[in-house]
Amino acid sequence: MTSCILPAILSIEPLKRITPSQFSAFNECKLKAILQSNRTDALLPIHPSAHLGTAIHKIFEKSSGGGITGDDDFKLAWANYVQEEEAKMNLSWMEKHFVPLERSVQNYEVKKQQCLLSVRNMILPQLSHSEVKGESHTRKSEEVWLQTPDGKAGGYADAIISTDFGDVIVDYKTGSIIESGHDSSEPDVHENIQLQLKLYAALYNSMYAKWPVSLRVIGMDGESYEIQFDEDECSSLLGEACQILAEINSIIMNNAESYDMMLKRLASPSPQICRFCSYRPGCLPYWEQREVEQEIDWPYDVKGIVVDKKRLGNGLILITIMPDGQSNVVKVRGLHPNRHPVLNNSYDKVSIYSMIADNVSDNYKEGLFTTIYSMS
Template structure:
């Protein structure tokens, strides 16, 4: 059985806090070097990184300059994706989901510089992606901190996707902004006057808060860290799992996560298919293919057997092994699927 043996957490960032709140077992896998190869980037994360890199640099003042900067960062991101997905060939950037929408909205945001000005007064100081922390407990890197001439402080976070659910700010976004407020108060000895999120999907949103909200969020972050560290010390990290379709959807460690595989069922409707099964037959040509006795899956037809095609030759399998294939593409309704550029596979148990 796969069981991560992570190092303890010293400080907690907003990203780490949200991961701990969602499923701390993912943090355990993340912090164990034995599972580092499973962490792969994806097109959504790379689009976000492209936008953050451009927003944190000099503003391109014309459309021509923007196109040049955009192309440079896209080339960098695509090289990262190719390296992450080897031996598969990922789609070119123009085929990524939300590629055009993200580019258009970022360009509009940058070229309309007036939208970034506050009514609070002229800017005295500003910091892009500046790391701030509170001793050994909390740390964070807001996308932008602005201190205006009148002494007020504004914290801005940029998001490429939607930050709303049911018309309200997503809990993880609110937690992130509350921690930034707490960290800014520690750094400047003053609470931010405004917390703002700019979503390329939803536009500008103001996060209403009070200092007590931020203090409570900071206390929650420390509590989650301490709970995680206790599980590490007691070797009970598997008990931290919170498997659900929402929590597990984008996790890197599904092929080695026993709680995820145990909870998997046809009710977990997703854009991709996961199968846990025992190898019945292995064939090899230009690619490998395997025939499986299915033990767990989210296939709607609840098949007892499945065939996986287009498996790169470097994957080694033996009859009788229990394996987990993740993010497969269905080829037909009779249990035939294939690996694609973002598929993964791990041996769950030997033969």
């Protein structure tokens, strides 16, 4: 993708398989999940916390596999994996201003210490004897591939621990695990995490003709949560996942339909889903739905004709836009020209995403995630 020029169409390819980690995403918005599965380049910056989460997950994998045996190993792995993520970010015109992660990630040092504590726990047996029916012998396998016989559904389980009573499937999470605001005394694990583990259980059964004895998710704080599961429910979820895959590929490969119609059938635009979608700049149904439901709380995005562009005394840019189909101009101030290549060129039409509302109606300002594309 050429820097700051929005691609005319999104590249959408049929999927080879559906993975447990993608299942919930397909139920929210098929288009977004397809683009993520196809590893399509994001059109908006990824949150720096997600980059740090990727580094932490790699550390968990390395530690769980025996590659980290003490604090010195941890410090080296932390530095290497964080630098690896920062190198990727430095190559992106949208994300390089988030480097270093130490500055842009809230509670960076806290997360580092939590990761260290988790790694220390991993150096010892991950699950105590009392946690899994009092087993006396365990053996751990890392990054275990599980799939259906036809390969239409599959994915890597972070770890499988073999015990005298059966196998335990383990998933490591760097983000939130517990639902916020739950009223019960027992913590509620996020539904999407539960679905993911249940699909791993079904895939395990599909490969080995037996069921795991337990499903567990482990967070950065070292806390382990057991996921209760029903075998029939797990099998039903796997069947649903395979059906979703078939339906999606049927839509993608239907040559009788136009590109626009395909997008409409795959996308599920709503403020809740689109606000956190890094592909919305290229999503036509998103812009169309905004026109239909103008009164609801959509992200602060705008596209239209550039009416005026001024460099202010502080070196920042003020841009005035006439939005498509509207009569009132929109002004966006505080734009850093070194962050937005489009501001250093002359373009008739632009789109701006993730603005921050200013004190005056139809006035906005730059935020950390504000991104500008040329549409000329």
